[in-house]
Amino acid sequence: MxxxxxxxxxxxxxxxVSFVFDVLFPYAARHLPDFVLNHADEPLLIEQLDAVRAQSGEADADLIRVIEILLGWIAEDRKATPLKALQGMIWAEGYQAGQLKGxxxxxxxxxxxxxxxxxxxxxxxxxxxxxxxxxxxxxxxxxxxxxxxxxxxxxxxxxxxxxxxxxxxxxxxxxxxxxxxxxxxxxxxxxxxxxxxxxxxxxxxxxxxxxxxxxxxxxxxxxxxxx
CATH class of the missing domain: 3.40.50.1000 (HAD superfamily/HAD-like)
Incomplete structure (x- = not known):
């Protein structure tokens, strides 16, 4: 057929593969802490942060702990949906600023x-x-x-x-x-x-x-x- x-x-x-591992992942890791702290009160981000807490089994994790969990997931290339969503948001800012090209x-x-x-x-x-x-x-x-x-x-x-x-x-x-x-x-x-x-x-x-x-x-x- x-x-x-x-x-x-x-x-x-x-x-x-090197674009993802040598460019995109380090970019997300560098910008993730400030991104989370600066957008923590936005509904879309709140949803993803709650998903991180749920998947990590740390329901009471504060923002700093959530950031630590996310950076750990990046380091181990965890295929976690909330991490991927957050990386996408961070990369969007990078692409829009002309700092990234696919x-x-x-x-x-x-x-x-x-x-x-x-x-x-x-x-x-x-x-x-x-x-x-x-x-x-x-x-x-x-x-x-x-x-x-x-x-x-x-x-x-x-x-x-x-x-x-x-x-x-x-x-x-x-x-x-x-x-x-x-x-x-x-x-x-x-x-x-x-x-x-x-x-x-x-x-x-x-x-x-x-x-x-x-x-x-x-x-x-x-x-x-x-x-």
Whole structure:
């Protein structure tokens, strides 16, 4: 059955892992304390801080303790939804101030534009918040790429290494699973997508193979006609 939509990961797939770990995470860590203290009375932030307290099991944590918890989560790359939401808010300020520009590989930009022109539906699934996804593509070095995408999915759809998450996404997209191609650089994510019935291609930009999946080093060599 031919592919009609592409669901892509970001980190290590469309964008450099080093951009996330060497630019975005340190930026969020540096600015998080002041951001939390300066916006602590805003409803959206209050909601996320309460979620941090709930997930950490520290219901009575004050602001300073919540900041400590969040910085610890950043250091260990915890896939916690409230952390991702807060990082997205901080990065938004950085992008708007021109201090950040989203990295997207040129081969990914070219392929995504071509696939969009050819009528494929394009979607994103990343552990980063939907806001963070839109910022990377909306404020990218290649300009605003958000018009290319029909939808975004994050950890609110479930963990990326569980098949049920992809089943939820398939239901949201509204196509049969076998008509959706998932792109990622992580074997466990590809396995989960495959278990949910999606087609898969692994990205190994430094070479090598993602076991059990067709593997390429660049978007430029992905052939959608072979499905």
């Amino acid at each position: 031919p592919i009609k939509a592409i669901l892509t990961d970001i980190e290590g797939t469309t964008s450099s 990295h997207v590989y040129p081969d990914a930009v070219e392929a995504l534009k071509r696939w969009k022109a050819e009528g494929y539906g394009l979607y994103v699934y990343s552990s980063g918040s939907i806001q963070a996804q839109q910022l990377i593509f909306g404020c990218s070095e290649a300009g605003d790429l958000t018009p290319l995408f029909s939808g975004y999915f994050d950890t609110t759809s479930g963990p990326k290494r569980e098949a049920d998450s992809y089943r939820r996404i398939v239901e949201s997209i509204g196509l049969p699973a076998e008509e959706i191609l998932f792109l990622s650089d992580i074997v466990e994510e590809l396995d989960a997508a495959q278990q949910a019935g999606l087609q898969t291609i692994g990205l190994a930009r430094e070479g090598g193979e993602l076991r059990g999946h067709d593997t390429v080093a660049s978007f430029a060599v992905i052939d959608l006609d072979r499905f």
